[in-house]
Amino acid sequence: MNSALFIAQRMTAVILAFAVAIHLVTIIYAAQHGLTAGHILQRTHGNLAFLALYSTFVIAAAIHGPIGLRNILREWLGWWGHRIDASLFAFALMLLALGLRAAYGVFVA
Amino acid sequence: MTGTELTVRIWRGQEDGEFQTYRLATRAAQTVLDVVTEIQRGQEPDLAYRYACRVGMCGSCAMTVNGAPRWTCRTRVSAVARKGILKLQPLRNLPVVKDLVVDMTTFFVKWQKAKGVFEPGSVPLADFAIVKPNSAERRAVDAGVECIGCGICYSACDVVAWDRDYLGPAALNRAWTLVNDVRDRGQTERLAAVAAVGGCHSCHTHMSCTRLCPKNLAPTYAIGGLKRASARAALKVTT
Numbered sequence: 001m002n003s004a005l006f007i008a009q010r011m012t013a014v015i016l017a018f019a020v021a022i023h024l025v026t027i028i029y030a031a032q033h034g035l036t037a038g039h040i041l042q043r044t045h046g047n048l049a050f051l052a053l054y055s056t057f058v059i060a061a062a063i064h065g066p067i068g069l070r071n072i073l074r075e076w077l078g079w080w081g082h083r084i085d086a087s088l089f090a091f092a093l094m095l096l097a098l099g100l101r102a103a104y105g106v107f108v109a
Numbered sequence: 110m111t112g113t114e115l116t117v118r119i120w121r122g123q124e125d126g127e128f129q130t131y132r133l134a135t136r137a138a139q140t141v142l143d144v145v146t147e148i149q150r151g152q153e154p155d156l157a158y159r160y161a162c163r164v165g166m167c168g169s170c171a172m173t174v175n176g177a178p179r180w181t182c183r184t185r186v187s188a189v190a191r192k193g194i195l196k197l198q199p200l201r202n203l204p205v206v207k208d209l210v211v212d213m214t215t216f217f218v219k220w221q222k223a224k225g226v227f228e229p230g231s232v233p234l235a236d237f238a239i240v241k242p243n244s245a246e247r248r249a250v251d252a253g254v255e256c257i258g259c260g261i262c263y264s265a266c267d268v269v270a271w272d273r274d275y276l277g278p279a280a281l282n283r284a285w286t287l288v289n290d291v292r293d294r295g296q297t298e299r300l301a302a303v304a305a306v307g308g309c310h311s312c313h314t315h316m317s318c319t320r321l322c323p324k325n326l327a328p329t330y331a332i333g334g335l336k337r338a339s340a341r342a343a344l345k346v347t348t
Contacts, residue, residue: 003304003343006336071311075271080306 005067012064019057041109051107058099066092113193115186117144119156120198123205128196129153135193141181142170144195145209157208165323168259172209173198178264180323200264216260219276224302225283228295238292249289253282253331255324262318262328274307278318278328281309285331288338297342304339312336 030040044050066088073079073088115135118128131148142160149156160170165183172181174189175196186195203211220226240247262278263269269277284303287293303309309332318328 002306003310003339006304006310007340007343010340075268075311 005070008063009067012060015056015060016064019053019060022053023057041106044106045109047107051103054103054106055100058096058103062092062096062099065095115144115190115193115195117148117195117197119145119148119153119209120205121156121208123207126205126208135186139186141172141174141179141184141186141189141195141197144186145181145197157206157210159210166257168257171200171259171261171264173200173264178261178321180259180261183323200260202264202266202269203260211260213260216263216277216279217258219280220283222302223276223280223284223308224295224299225280225287227287227290228293228299230294234292240291246289246291249334250286253286253326253328256282256326257324259323261321261323265317265321267315267317268311268313272307272311275311276303276307276309278312278332281312281335282326282328282331285334288335300335300339300342303335304343309335309339 029035069091070084070088073084113135114132117131117133119131120126121129131152133144133147133151136143142163145156145158146160149158158170158172160182161167162169163182165180168180170181171178173179174181174184175191175194177189178200179189189195197209199205199209199211203213203216206212256279258279260279262282266275266278268275281303284299287299288296293299312329312332314329314333316329319326319330322328
């Protein structure tokens, strides 16, 4: 792993630490207060703060995850090279597209 | 413990081989190296092992003792024997030459790859470098400079075991002492070398090297320093 990937992984880890904590607290709050899907969508509809938070979450996860996966593939399976990097870049784009689509979907629902 | 029987199981052969069992009497203040020497002189003349100084300076007598790499000249039998049994193997992560002797070539080649040699530059400094003893750089050098190149950290490291390109704790520790050497003129190349594939960023901070280093050095912290220094260098290049 070169320094650029190291920095990217550490910086996104900082973002994820906050984002995951907020995400978990939100889940626990929703479960404890018996919120239905309808109630949740009412709160998220048109909520720019929600959209900003979850978009940041998705972007950080799409960067952080594939870098870690790259290390695992290299260390445990010995897979490395441009082909693996291209595959992981495609995987990152897929995470980004699916994640942003989901966040936007909940925002406009 | 003196006078009781010690059972010693020693690896014989190369990568393929088997343990052979020897028995001898324990002695007061006996080291593991004493045991190996007594067996070679009295029972097994063709037993191969390596040592030189016998006083913890040269780093040549390291081997795996009851599962952990140790310098055998400074390791008392009484501290490591379990129920009167010693199991001796060559160091892990290096090719076995014969019995307890490993080929250290890869270990030292990686020191070179990590740019673990002083680079004076093409033009000598005009004057002596002033290095204050209590400066942060000098203290960082002091913390890692007493490495004796025994290979114990390299043998203890799991990342070395699963990543053949990983430079290992000793080479990176040496690089860190040179990163903090204000006289050195090869920092750009060194930071690029330690940040490449198999460099400092591959360390998982297991700290086996730091736990087992016989000189009580902390290569894990040296590697942490390299991570920060190489990251700072990368940010400077891109900004």
